[in-house]
Amino acid sequence: QKKIVIIGAGVVGCSTAYYLNKMGQRDVTVIEQGPLFETGGSTSHAPGLVFQVSFSKVLTTLASQTVETFKSLSTDAQRSFYSVGSLEVAHTSDRLEDLKRKAGVASSWGIDAFVLSPEECCEKSPLINRDNIYGGLYVPSDGIAKPLNAVDQMTSFSKSCDTKFYGNTEVTNIEVVDGQVKAVETSAGKFEADLIICCAGFWGPHIGEMVGVTIPLQPMAHQYVFTNELEELAEEEEEVTMPLIRQQDSSIYFRQVFNGLGIGSYQHRPLPVELNEITKYGEAKEMPSVKAFTPEDFEKPWQDATEFIPSLKQAGIKKGINGIFSFTPDGMPLLGESQKVRGFWVAEAIWVTHSAGVARQMAEWIVNGAPTVDLELCDINRFDTYAQSPDYYKPRSIENYEKVYDIHHPSMPPETSRNIRVSPYYMRQKTLGAYFNEKNGWEQPQWYEANDSLVSVYEKTILKRKGWAAKYWSPIIEAEQLHTRQHIGLYDVTATKKRLEIKGDGVVEFLQQLTTSNIDIPIGHAINTLMLHELAGIKDEIKVIRKATSAFHVLCTGPVEASWIQKQLSASSQVVIQDVTAETCSLCVIGLKAKEMLQSLDSDVFVENKWTSQSAKELLIGNIPVLAVYNSYAGMDSWELSTTNDQGLQLWDLLFETGRPYKLIAAGDRALEALRIESFTLRSSKDFWSEHDPYEIGLDHMIDLNKPTFIGRKALIDRKEKGPKLILVTLILDNPTVVVMGYEPVFSKEKVVGFVTSAGYSYSLGKGIVYALLFPENVNEEATLDVEYFGKTYTAQVMKDSTVVI
């Protein structure tokens, strides 16, 4: 039993206490600065619309778990959830296309969703004006949550499990000893704690400051109005019977509130709020989370609303608020234990929609050591140091607010907080006309306009893309992919991995415990291996390079994985982990002519037969110290050459000059991704994540069960015995002109049997290929499956012997 203190009794704090109690924790205390349970936080006035489906799998799962919880709590006497369904209405053809794509991901994530005609939309909601409607998306299982009723029901249960709730008690400080939380200091005294969970809503940053942890969220004011009675609803006795509606092309949403409507708007200018502007409970007439309504910001949304629901004109607005809630730089919640302070957990920036799902996963994470849903994208440790600056996260969070109802293309670059991290090659890349996107703060070239002339060279082969697939795309990407196959591409891979130096006494034992393979390899060798969490889900696929007897260089996917590695280190360990990402830069030389070119630099070092996929050598290229790691990529040689930032530019220039006779080009990240997919190479976090075990993904070759111990070993043996829940396969699309984008549903005889992870085009096969996670019973090599893309289905075959590479 852990001594757990939760800060905040909004829907998130109360749901978390509920799930901790359900999982047997009996020493839980909840501390709230406002009165219980209408605390004055965002939950107190949340209208509770629950639209479950989003393009994010994790958010959709958290939402459907919330619906499940709220429905299970709901009684006739006290409703926690009204299953009235939801309708998203398209007023443009682009929006309708987006809704078709959304219906596809709904199927992928296991939720029923139907694309409706304009007439069917009006049948579902007779209030709306048929004019200018292109169609809609209907999700029957969506509805209205009543968070305060759910809180009441959940807290009754928690109190029966001895949880104590303290209202009107403000947390003023947190005591930390040797990097571990010890107690919470409050206006009513001190509460000892092994573990603190910060569920303080938009006040979270203030609590984070008490322990030196940045909680990168921006409180935003958001407009919500109540209308007077509508003629059509005059007879209504129930609070809600009609579906909730989104009219995203005007950035507004609607719900019924007895005889009137509640209308929310994201259309207004952004209204960020600073924490020091927020009143304390009792200091003002309104709750702390409500600011005065600014009617001028609601003029245009109201005009749009009355055109869409004409009877609103007659009804008029009864009252409005500018309510406050949290936005983050990537639109995702902030969850988990901070790497900086042991025992300091956060559950922040969470909508009512995801609240109980988050709470369930947090409880599993705390009690079992890992959640069952992969929460990497929500992990509080996903932000590197640069992203913890308000200069970064405030503008980006505001941008997210403004774009919340926009049509989001997965390749759309963000506009704010750019040019923060650049590799030493940046100026050369700009000169070559690089089109940049951002990843982990780095500017990453997607393709180079300088390669435009290659489009005509490869014109006959290049697959032309249309519609959605042609957005944020250029035929240059395909030309770079094809040119690499025939000649050489030079790829900047500085931003693709986190790089750690791990060394010291006991380092071999530490890494053995962390990984599934025997990493006691010779110096100058490399191995790809897996890290599992306690429940045998794949935490990451990493590359371990041995540089000396007690020194390793490790490449992992990102900050979350790096912080997880750090967390496994015991306080008494002699092992030291140093993050060298910022001071290292890397170039990948890939292509048919790569070996010949590098041999021209140093024929002794780059001679044939000396390099295998286990090779990793420290060498000098000219006067540049380089760590060279060999790989075979898309059937071609590839070397990743890393050096320190000070000599990075020199390496670029040297390789460029040497490569000239071999037709070397600088090529972008999109061509590299296309080559990865074409060469059946899987990517951690994209094709598999911590919900999957290595047997499901076909990564058995990375498991050495002869190793007596490693994290997740016992659970792995159990999972192996139980057999896979999903398995990863390669599918080839029959129609050679079709490419899909990822996350599309896969059907067998009109039944959903899985979904696409990565998708691309194989020039060697002349067809689109996808990786898909499917239910094992549907993986029949003879079977024809269907991949749905924007409402159309395309037949695909399971590829025989699709060797998975990693």
Ligand code: FAD
């Ligand atoms: P809160 O409810 O704010 O709870 C945090 C609690 O922590 C507060 O009670 C606060 O008093 C307490 N606290 C803070 N600091 C301290 C301290 N130092 N000591 C003790 N206690 C402290 N979401 C949806 O899903 N659907 C919607 O339709 C929807 N509509 C919305 C409309 C509006 C106008 C607004 C403002 C929000 C809306 N939201 C909606 C968002 C949703 O309301 C919030 O995201 C959610 O309620 C947050 O819950 P919470 O428990 O994290 O935060």
